[in-house]
Amino acid sequence: MADLVRYEVKNGVAVLTIDNPPVNALAPEVWGQIDEAVKRGVADPAADALVLIGAGTTFIAGADIKAFELLKTPADSMARSAGTHALLKRMEDASKPLVAAIHGNALGGGLEVAQACHFRVATKDARVGQPEVMLGLIPGAGGTQRLPRLAGAKMALEMCTDGKPVPAPKALAAGILDHIVADDLLSGAIAFAKDKATKHEIRKVREIVIGADEVKAGLEACAAMRASLKKTARGLRAPYAVVDAIEAGLKLPFDEGSVRERELFADCVASTESKALRHLFFAEREVAKVPDVPKDTPIKEIKRAAVVGAGTMGGGIAMNYANAGIPVLLKEVDQAALDRGIATIRRNYDVTMSKGKMTKEQVEKTMALITPTTSYDGFDQVDIVTEAVFENMDLKKSTFAELGTVTRPDCILASNSSTLDIDQFAAASGRPQQVLGHHYFSPANVMKLLEIVRGRETSKEAIATSLKLAKKLGKVGVVVGNCFGFVANRMLAYYMREAYLLLEEGASVEQIDRVLTEFGLPVGPYGMQDIAGIDVGARIRQYLKSIGKSRAEGPQSAIPDRLYEMGRYGQKTGAGWYKYDAPGSRNRTTDPLIEQLANEEAKKRGIVRRPIGDEEIVARITTALANEGARVLEEKFATRPGDIDIIYAYGFGFPRRSGGPMFYADTVGLPTVLSRVNEYRARFGDYWEPAPLLEKLVKEGRGFYS
Numbered sequence: 227m228a229d230l231v232r233y234e235v236k237n238g239v240a241v242l243t244i245d246n247p248p249v250n251a252l253a254p255e256v257w258g259q260i261d262e263a264v265k266r267g268v269a270d271p272a273a274d275a276l277v278l279i280g281a282g283t284t285f286i287a288g289a290d291i292k293a294f295e296l297l298k299t300p301a302d303s304m305a306r307s308a309g310t311h312a313l314l315k316r317m318e319d320a321s322k323p324l325v326a327a328i329h330g331n332a333l334g335g336g337l338e339v340a341q342a343c344h345f346r347v348a349t350k351d352a353r354v355g356q357p358e359v360m361l362g363l364i365p366g367a368g369g370t371q372r373l374p375r376l377a378g379a380k381m382a383l384e385m386c387t388d389g390k391p392v393p394a395p396k397a398l399a400a401g402i403l404d405h406i407v408a409d410d411l412l413s414g415a416i417a418f419a420k421d422k423a424t425k426h427e428i429r430k431v432r433e434i435v436i437g438a439d440e441v442k443a444g445l446e447a448c449a450a451m452r453a454s455l456k457k458t459a460r461g462l463r464a465p466y467a468v469v470d471a472i473e474a475g476l477k478l479p480f481d482e483g484s485v486r487e488r489e490l491f492a493d494c495v496a497s498t499e500s501k502a503l504r505h506l507f508f509a510e511r512e513v514a515k516v517p518d519v520p521k522d523t524p525i526k527e528i529k530r531a532a533v534v535g536a537g538t539m540g541g542g543i544a545m546n547y548a549n550a551g552i553p554v555l556l557k558e559v560d561q562a563a564l565d566r567g568i569a570t571i572r573r574n575y576d577v578t579m580s581k582g583k584m585t586k587e588q589v590e591k592t593m594a595l596i597t598p599t600t601s602y603d604g605f606d607q608v609d610i611v612t613e614a615v616f617e618n619m620d621l622k623k624s625t626f627a628e629l630g631t632v633t634r635p636d637c638i639l640a641s642n643s644s645t646l647d648i649d650q651f652a653a654a655s656g657r658p659q660q661v662l663g664h665h666y667f668s669p670a671n672v673m674k675l676l677e678i679v680r681g682r683e684t685s686k687e688a689i690a691t692s693l694k695l696a697k698k699l700g701k702v703g704v705v706v707g708n709c710f711g712f713v714a715n716r717m718l719a720y721y722m723r724e725a726y727l728l729l730e731e732g733a734s735v736e737q738i739d740r741v742l743t744e745f746g747l748p749v750g751p752y753g754m755q756d757i758a759g760i761d762v763g764a765r766i767r768q769y770l771k772s773i774g775k776s777r778a779e780g781p782q783s784a785i786p787d788r789l790y791e792m793g794r795y796g797q798k799t800g801a802g803w804y805k806y807d808a809p810g811s812r813n814r815t816t817d818p819l820i821e822q823l824a825n826e827e828a829k830k831r832g833i834v835r836r837p838i839g840d841e842e843i844v845a846r847i848t849t850a851l852a853n854e855g856a857r858v859l860e861e862k863f864a865t866r867p868g869d870i871d872i873i874y875a876y877g878f879g880f881p882r883r884s885g886g887p888m889f890y891a892d893t894v895g896l897p898t899v900l901s902r903v904n905e906y907r908a909r910f911g912d913y914w915e916p917a918p919l920l921e922k923l924v925k926e927g928r929g930f931y932s
């Protein structure tokens with residue numbers, strides 16, 4: 227077996243080094259070797275104390291998440307965790323001081339291992355956390371029992387329900403850490419351990435007594451946390467399970483509280499919520515790997531950028547660059563439009579400042595990185611230009627033709643188009659290898675998704691550079707193919723088609739939005755359109771009509787275009803699918819006009835409107851997404867089903883607990899999805915046609931992921 231935990235004695239201290247790259251995850255063999263190494267150190271006459279440290283860039287990033295797949299039932303999990311809990315107690319019972327030396331991250335099981343040590347020292351830039359909740363889990367190796375004893379129930383509740391890591395100085399103040407090492411971590415940890423050995427000091431966290439007052443305050447904190455989770459953790463199980471486990475630890479002796487923790491963990495690990503979140507964890511890491519773009523593809527350093535178009539999207543994109551510390555030119559055609567764009571950026575930063583997320587000084591420093599301009603002066607100095615002009619083919623083509631002459635030949639030219647053909651821009655620029663799509667989602671400075679659209683001739687370097695840049699801008703970059711609407715909006719057209727048809731068939735705008743927000747989306751399709759602008763979709767439809775195409779197969783509702791003709795563009799005009807108090811207001815009320823339009827359009831199409839159940843709304847919408855997603859996959863516009871799931875999780879807030887539309891389809895069962903498509907085809911017409919890949923997978927008894 228590989229040496230996953232190395233053993234050596236240094237200066238009278240046994241140093242146990244966990245070496246399981248890249249993040250020292252606790253695979254089952256690592257647990258076993260830690261156990262053996264602690265026993266060896268205790269028995270070794272040459273060692274007075276023990277230090278547990280991580281090799282490479284980090285301490286331990288947690289249990290090996292892949293190994294959870296082996297825990298098929300709660301009984302599997304109970305059996306496995308009994309062994310882990312006993313092992314941690316054996317560590318804690320070591321008769322010589324055992325010190326965890328933390329650098330990088332001590333997360334999840336990593337922090338739990340550290341809590342089973344007698345003391346914890348860390349570098350000042352280390353971070354400790356219990357992020358299990360992000361994977362639909364609770365700390366399962368004693369964290370819900372030991373952390374409240376170290377840091378108090380309130381802090382433990384916060385750390386385990388929000389999952390955010392805590393920086394070392396804060397962890398020191400909270401009592402999670404005992405000491406911060408200023409210089410070399412190992413030398414500092416050895417000196418600390420020797421000192422404890424000299425003083426014969428050993429501290430077992432599980433033996434810390436929680437006083438009656440602390441219990442009372444802790445139980446109150448549990449009640450308060452449950453109340454706040456009602457708002458922040460709608461539809462989730464794990465955050466509540468965390469509170470249950472911590473509460474059990476306050477009411478029961480350590481061993482009994484630990485059993486409760488194991489039961490709750492066992493429930494969570496077998497849940498769809500956890501499987502979905504674990505799937506997204508790995509899918510997010512996979513998207514960065516593009517099969518034909520090797521790891522060693524040269525990457526261009528982006529030192530300076532430019533954005534053309536200072537509208538809502540262009541302004542947001544410029545903010546992304548500035549936030550990442552990259553100087554950016556922001557160009558508009560005239561001064562008035564430029565001033566409006568800069569004023570919007572300023573307003574956005576003011577809001578951030580008012581929430582305490584940036585200081586005035588930081589805002590001024592960041593704004594100073596954005597240089598407004600009405601000319602192409604300085605474009606020969608930039609490494610990338612993002613075009614964010616109006617969504618119009620001719621305008622974009624002429625912009626690319628200009629960019630091809632005013633920038634250096636190696637400058638990357640990216641288009642923020644949300645639908646149009648990147649290859650046409652590439653041809654217009656005269657250097658197609660440097661051209662690709664960078665499709666941001668609105669608001670561009672907030673939404674984490676970046677669709678990186680690969681044109682026919684886009685170079686591998688431009689793709690690799692874009693993926694790296696996405697990370698630098700705090701985005702998740704997903705490489706997609708160049709079809710109309712790319713992946714996100716191509717599938718969205720089918721989602722919207724169903725939403726419109728459901729309205730004509732008898733559902734209301736309010737019902738559809740309610741059902742989908744209950745399903746877990748942050749906003750329903752109609753609320754979303756009112757935010758994005760009904761005019762945007764209408765103009766795309768006009769363009770498509772002009773080239774003899776439509777966005778999705780089958781009947782298209784006329785209601786959105788009728789709203790557009792009435793000047794009802796959504797929130798910005800004070801009316802759209804809903805009525806608003808005033809233009810720009812978010813305060814919406816039902817507008818009877820929509821019901822009237824739905825009745826008129828239904829009559830024209832010979833539809834007898836009927837009450838529609840909530841389940842049918844979810845089934846129709848999610849089936850439309852899965853069926854079109856299957857087409858996107860077989861036509862190779864997305865590399866993997868996980869890429870689509872990431873696009874929907876980050877671009878549209880598809881509920882993470884459901885894992886994205888493709889993972890969700892697998893949980894529903896592809897035979898059910900296919901039979902729905904066939905049923906809808908019989909009821910509504912041939913535009914419901916099963917994707918061949920869907921039929922193939924069902925025939926083979928497989929899912930998108932199996």
Ligand code: CAA
Pocket residue numbers: 248249251287288289290291292331333334335336338357358361363364365366367369508511512
């Ligand atoms: N298990 C298995 N693999 C892991 C892992 C884990 N806990 N953490 C990271 N990895 C893998 C990633 O999949 C990735 O693999 P590839 O290179 O093959 O894609 C590699 O390690 C590097 O990870 P990142 O790309 O994420 O690297 P990063 O430097 O951006 O981030 C990190 C590092 C902050 C540790 C981040 O990986 C992370 O947050 N990891 C998960 C931490 C976590 O959730 N821990 C709790 C696990 S559950 C648990 O511990 C339950 C319990 O109570 C026992």
